[in-house]
Amino acid sequence: MTNKEFFDFCYNQYRLEIEHGESVYRRGAFLLTSQAVLGGMAYSLAYCKYVHELFTRIDVFNYYVFTAAALLLVAISVFYMLKAVMPRPYPDIETMPEWVEWRKKMLCHIASQPEDQKDTDCLFPQVIVRMAEAQKGWALKNESRRLNIRSAILYASLALACIAGQGLFLFILRVRETINV
Numbered sequence: 001m002t003n004k005e006f007f008d009f010c011y012n013q014y015r016l017e018i019e020h021g022e023s024v025y026r027r028g029a030f031l032l033t034s035q036a037v038l039g040g041m042a043y044s045l046a047y048c049k050y051v052h053e054l055f056t057r058i059d060v061f062n063y064y065v066f067t068a069a070a071l072l073l074v075a076i077s078v079f080y081m082l083k084a085v086m087p088r089p090y091p092d093i094e095t096m097p098e099w100v101e102w103r104k105k106m107l108c109h110i111a112s113q114p115e116d117q118k119d120t121d122c123l124f125p126q127v128i129v130r131m132a133e134a135q136k137g138w139a140l141k142n143e144s145r146r147l148n149i150r151s152a153i154l155y156a157s158l159a160l161a162c163i164a165g166q167g168l169f170l171f172i173l174r175v176r177e178t179i180n181v
Contacts, residue, residue, distance in 0.1 A: 010131045017138035024145045028085040031152055035078050038159050042070035045166050050173060059176070063169035066162050073159035077152045084148035088141055 046067045053060045 007128055007131075010128050010135065014131050014135040014138070017135055017142055020142045021138060021145070024084060024142070024149065027149060028081060031081050031149065031156065032078075032085075035074060035081060035152075035156055038156060038163065039071070039074045039078075042067065042074055042159065042163050042166065045163065045170055046071070047170070059169055059172050063166065063173060066166035066169060070159050070162035070166050073155050073162055077155035077159060080148045080152035080155060084145045084152060 050060045050063065054064055055061065
């Protein structure tokens with residue numbers, strides 16, 4: 001593998017990690033919207049009119065357990081989602097002025113070499129090392145963000161299950177109210 005081929009490989013990996021980092025925001029927008037919907041559903045199903053029977057009826061107790069669990073799980077899911085989309089410092093290869101200065105020095109170094117020893121490929125090893133280090137930093141941060149998104153999805157799914165339980169017990173309470181009236 002030549003220096004140019006290896007440089008292209010490293011550059012493609014670097015670009016891929018940048019794209020993965022950007023995709024977190026696209027997924028995050030959808031997930032944040034779904035969390036708002038889940039939170040709204042859990043909140044709209046939460047009624048306080050049964051609180052006085054909380055410890056005397058099992059169906060009321062289960063209803064409030066599911067309500068509390070749903071609201072708590074939505075909050076945890078939002079926490080993980082915010083943790084995933086919070087801006088973080090990512091490693092850069094170098095700033096533009098540093099690159100310009102480094103390139104000038106390298107071109108002067110190459111120009112000072114005898115004609116038969118000039119090697120413009122000597123630029124690649126230093127660039128490759130910096131790019132590989134930056135790509136590694138991006139990969140670690142992106143993996144952390146992916147784990148946070150996975151946790152947010154897990155807690156949102158559990159919240160959805162609790163909302164279903166909350167709705168079921170609210171339905172039971174309403175049917176029981178209707179029968180008793």
